[in-house]
Amino acid sequence: MSVDAATVKRIGSLARIRIEDSEVGTYQDELNVILGFVEQLSEVDVSGVEPMTSVMPMSLRRRDDVVSDGGYPEKIVANSPLSEDNFFMVPKVVE
Amino acid sequence: MTELNKLSLAAARKGLLDKKFSATELTSSYLDAIGAANPALNAYVAVTGEQALDKAKASDAKLAVGEAGTLEGIPLGVKDLFATKGVHTQAASHILDGFKPEYESSVTANLWRDGALMLGKLNMDEFAMGSSNETSYYGPVVSPFRAEGSNANLVPGGSSGGSAAAVSAWLCAGATATDTGGSIRQPAAFTGTVGMKPTYGRCSRWGTVAFASSLDQAGPITRTVEDAAMLMTSMSGFDPKDSTSVDIAVPDFAAAIERGVKGLTIGVPREYRMDGMPQEIETLWQQGIEWLKAEGATFQDISLPHTKYALPAYYIVAPAEASSNLARYDGVKYGLRVSGKDITDMYELTRAAGFGREVKRRIMIGTYVLSAGYYDAYYLQAQKVRTLIKRDFEEAFNSGVDTILTPATPSAAFGIGDEAMAADPVKMYLNDVFTVTVNMAGLPGIAVPAGKDGKGLPLGLQLIGKPFDEETLFAAGRVIERSAAMDFSPKAWW
Numbered sequence: 001m002s003v004d005a006a007t008v009k010r011i012g013s014l015a016r017i018r019i020e021d022s023e024v025g026t027y028q029d030e031l032n033v034i035l036g037f038v039e040q041l042s043e044v045d046v047s048g049v050e051p052m053t054s055v056m057p058m059s060l061r062r063r064d065d066v067v068s069d070g071g072y073p074e075k076i077v078a079n080s081p082l083s084e085d086n087f088f089m090v091p092k093v094v095e
Numbered sequence: 096m097t098e099l100n101k102l103s104l105a106a107a108r109k110g111l112l113d114k115k116f117s118a119t120e121l122t123s124s125y126l127d128a129i130g131a132a133n134p135a136l137n138a139y140v141a142v143t144g145e146q147a148l149d150k151a152k153a154s155d156a157k158l159a160v161g162e163a164g165t166l167e168g169i170p171l172g173v174k175d176l177f178a179t180k181g182v183h184t185q186a187a188s189h190i191l192d193g194f195k196p197e198y199e200s201s202v203t204a205n206l207w208r209d210g211a212l213m214l215g216k217l218n219m220d221e222f223a224m225g226s227s228n229e230t231s232y233y234g235p236v237v238s239p240f241r242a243e244g245s246n247a248n249l250v251p252g253g254s255s256g257g258s259a260a261a262v263s264a265w266l267c268a269g270a271t272a273t274d275t276g277g278s279i280r281q282p283a284a285f286t287g288t289v290g291m292k293p294t295y296g297r298c299s300r301w302g303t304v305a306f307a308s309s310l311d312q313a314g315p316i317t318r319t320v321e322d323a324a325m326l327m328t329s330m331s332g333f334d335p336k337d338s339t340s341v342d343i344a345v346p347d348f349a350a351a352i353e354r355g356v357k358g359l360t361i362g363v364p365r366e367y368r369m370d371g372m373p374q375e376i377e378t379l380w381q382q383g384i385e386w387l388k389a390e391g392a393t394f395q396d397i398s399l400p401h402t403k404y405a406l407p408a409y410y411i412v413a414p415a416e417a418s419s420n421l422a423r424y425d426g427v428k429y430g431l432r433v434s435g436k437d438i439t440d441m442y443e444l445t446r447a448a449g450f451g452r453e454v455k456r457r458i459m460i461g462t463y464v465l466s467a468g469y470y471d472a473y474y475l476q477a478q479k480v481r482t483l484i485k486r487d488f489e490e491a492f493n494s495g496v497d498t499i500l501t502p503a504t505p506s507a508a509f510g511i512g513d514e515a516m517a518a519d520p521v522k523m524y525l526n527d528v529f530t531v532t533v534n535m536a537g538l539p540g541i542a543v544p545a546g547k548d549g550k551g552l553p554l555g556l557q558l559i560g561k562p563f564d565e566e567t568l569f570a571a572g573r574v575i576e577r578s579a580a581m582d583f584s585p586k587a588w589w
Contacts, residue, residue, distance in 0.1 A: 003463065015418060015462040016425070017455055018443035027459065030520055034460055037521045038407040041476050044483065051478035052485065055309060055537030056296050056562065060338055075197040079429035088427050091438045 002032045099124040101584075104169060104268040104322035105349075111158055111168050118158065118168025118212075121268075122151040125170045125214055129266050132239075135589035138251075138261040140175055140233045141183035142215035150212035157210065164210025166329055172267035174258050175216045176223055177203050177313075178302040182213075186304040187231040188221045190424045190449025192431040200302025201334045202271060202313045209329045214267050218257030221451045222421065223278055223306045226526035227509070227516070228256025230453040235511050238286060239264040239585035242550035246588075249508040249552070252282030252526075258316045259286040263585055269317040269326050273303060275310045276409055277504075277530030280542035283316050284503035284555030287544040287583030289323045289572065290316045292530075294563045295537035296341035299334030307416035308339075310409075310534040318583075320543060320573045324348035327565065343563060351566035352573040357391030359571065362496035366402035367529060369505060376502045376554065379546045383500055383556045386578035387571065395496055399487040404480050405532040406524060411464050411477035412535075417454075418461025424449060456520065485536040492561050498571055501529050503542040503555035529557060539565045543572040544583045553583055 003011070008027045012019035019027060073086035082089040099121045102110065110116050126144050133139050147170060154168035178184050178196040185191035203213070220230040227250040228236040238251040239260055251260040255272035259282035262270050272279045274292035283290025291314045298313040305311065315326035328349060333342040363384065368377075384394055426432035426445030433448050435441035450458065464473035491499065505528055509516065516523045533540040538559055545556040556575055560568045 007463075008459075011459050011463050011466070013443075014466060015458050016422075016439070016442040016446055017450065017458065018447040020447075027456070030456055031459060031463070033519065033521055034410060034456075035463075037524075038410050038473070038477075041404055041407050041411070041480055042472070044401070044404055044476075044480050046476060046479035046483070049479040049482050051475055052481040053478075054339070055481075055485065055535075056294075056339070056341060058296075058339070058341065061335070063335070072197075078197055079194050081426060081430070081432035090427055091435070091441055093438050 002035060003028060100128045100265040103319045104317060104325060105319065107169060107268055108166070112163065118151040118154040119148060121168060122147050122170045122212065122214070125267060129214065132264055132266055132589045136237050136239060136260050136264055137234055138218055138236050138257045138264065138266055139172065139215045140187060140218045140257070143182055143213055147212050147214050154210055154212065164208070166206060166325070167210030169211045169268050170214045171206060171211050172215060172217045172258060172261045172270040173203055173213050174255055174270065174272050175219050176273050176304045177271055178304070179203055179213065179216065183216050184304070186222045187219045187233055188449065188451070188454070189232045190431050190446070191429065192449070194429050198302060201299035201336060202303065202330045205332060206271070206329050211329070217261055217270060220254035220256065221454050222304065222417070223254040223273055223275055224417070224453050224457055225253040226277070226281055226523055228253040229511065230451055232451060236260045237511065238508055239589070240286060240508060240552055241588060242552055248511045250285065250511050252285035252508065254278040255282050255316060259283055259288055259290070262286070262288045262316050262318055264589070269315055269322050271313060271330065272316045273311055273313050274534065275306050275413060276534050277527035279314045279316060280530045280540055280555070280557060281504050281526055283542040284544070285508040285553065287553035287585070288316050288318060289320050289544070290314065290542045291323045291327055291565065291568070292533065292540045293327060293331065293565055294539045296339050297331050297563065297565070299332070299337040299340045301334055301336040305420040307413040308420060309416060310413060320569055320576050321349055321352050323541070324352050324569045346566060348565060348569055352569045354566070354570035355390055356387050356571050356574050359392045359497045359567065360495050361387055361392050361394050361571070362397035362491050362499040363394055364397050364399045364402065364499060364501060366399050367501045369528065373506060375548050376505065379554050379556065380500070380502050383545055383575055387500065387574055389578070390574050397491045397494065397496060397499070399491060399532070401480065401483045401487050402532055405484050405535050406528055408477040408480040408484065409531045409535060410460070410524060411473050412481065414457040414461035415465050415474050416461070418458045418465065421454070421458055481535050484532055488536045488538060498567050499559040501557045501559065503529060503557040505529065507548040507552035507554055533559050538562060539568055541568040541572045543575045544581070545575050545579050546581070
């Protein structure tokens with residue numbers, strides 16, 4: 001499988017990374033080199049093999065369903081490039 | 096006493112306890128060394144000198160009254176991937192511009208609990224993606240090593256290149272690092288230092304900037320095996336804040352280092368004998384076998400048939416997880432923000448400006464392999480292959496092998512700006528060919544300096560262990576260190 005220019009643009013948009021027209025060719029070449037490299041995986045017979053979900057045999061721990069942390073919104077927004085009254089500020093989303 | 100910074104961590108610890116020098120003197124010695132070396136080596140991206148000296152003073156007070164922690168007054172460097180409260184934490188990326196966390200990572204909190212102090216934050220490949228430290232927003236780290244008769248700058252390896260260079264050049268007593276595909280062991284091998292990647296789940300991931308969560312593990316880089324064991328004991332431990340942290344007792348790793356290898360069975364995997372492998376790597380490997388045999392280990396040929404698929408599977412799994420983990424950098428919650436005409440525009444422009452080329456490439460690959468129609472062919476297939484890679488190791492260990500000996504890297508360090516690597520991303524990825532299998536299987540691995548190439552550059556051997564059997568790796572690693580009996584310190588040119 002290999003990617004074409006339109007796919008590069010589409011992936012960029014899915015990943016929310018602006019890909020300028022002048023960059024498409026290079027990305028396309030690089031992605032195709034990497035995809036060509038990983039292509040060899042298709043030759044492995046994986047019939048009856050379970051996909052790995054946890055590298056250590058363990059089940060996820062559960063904690064009590066209670067509030068155990070929080071109550072410091074000023075710390076949460078402390079690193080925000082733009083905030084007001086402990087809210088994150090973003091460009092208008094709903095008209 | 097001069098050059099306190101050249102002491103091993105263990106020797107510094109002893110000197111502090113015996114009151115031969117103070118933590119303040121030790122810390123000043125490191126800060127002086129950083130001041131002199133960092134303009135040339137670029138190992139630190141932030142130096143926290145004042146805080147370090149304040150902390151050293153507090154440690155001196157504790158040492159004076161006999162209340163010293165196990166690492167009291169020991170000056171460490173911290174990879175920029177670990178959240179350190181109120182201090183530069185940017186994963187060497189532009190997108191975390193100005194980020195100073197309100198919290199401390201569990202691993203560094205453990206070290207401070209035991210009395211260690213921080214000299215500053217260490218350079219790295221951006222978001223730990225790279226094998227040469229050239230993808231850092233802050234520019235490449237320069238290796239303290241140069242080939243004999245050459246002035247060319249070499250890479251220290253990556254992604255923990257700042258950690259490895261700082262340890263090697265005596266700019267800290269030891270450093271924290273992380274390893275997703277080889278990022279502790281490869282730079283350790285390139286700089287003549289010791290690097291331990293513990294079993295997945297041994298060190299908490301909480302507060303460490305995530306790259307590929309199912310593979311990331313923190314570990315130490317140090318100048319000796321004993322030092323690595325001492326740091327590991329402090330860094331490890333169960334943490335309820337990390338859902339994959341394993342609730343298992345942490346041994347005193349330093350107590351295991353002189354155990355020796357008598358009676359151990361060591362596996363040599365035939366698949367690691369790669370085509371075109373340099374003769375000096377082959378010779379080094381053979382030398383390691385001889386050393387361990389002389390100390391009473393027996394050797395067994397083993398097969399890990401899926402070895403060649405580990406790197407391609409990694410380059411699906413790791414970018415897939417990265418594309419998800421790095422979705423959080425959106426210009427809203429922290430770091431860089433580039434304004435746009437609407438919110439999507441802002442996201443796209445922020446991420447285009449904030450991420451470097453290698454990071455964008457990996458997010459793109461990850462997004463593609465997870466996208467509709469491709470998930471089964473790439474991601475699911477890679478996760479099944481990962482099961483097979485782990486099974487290979489399980490079968491080897493079940494056949495009676497205690498640990499596995501391999502080279503750490505396929506070559507010694509290469510030059511900064513290597514054209515062949517720059518032209519072909521896969522060539523750079525091949526640096527991790529011997530280390531990446533270990534992450535895929537969640538196993539512990541240690542890189543120990545064992546020899547030098549024809550130009551005097553360090554080469555390392557790797558030992559791979561059973562889950563949570565880091566002690567055997569420290570013991571066998573110590574035998575290699577003792578048998579090599581070589582000086583792996585760089586000739587200071589900076």
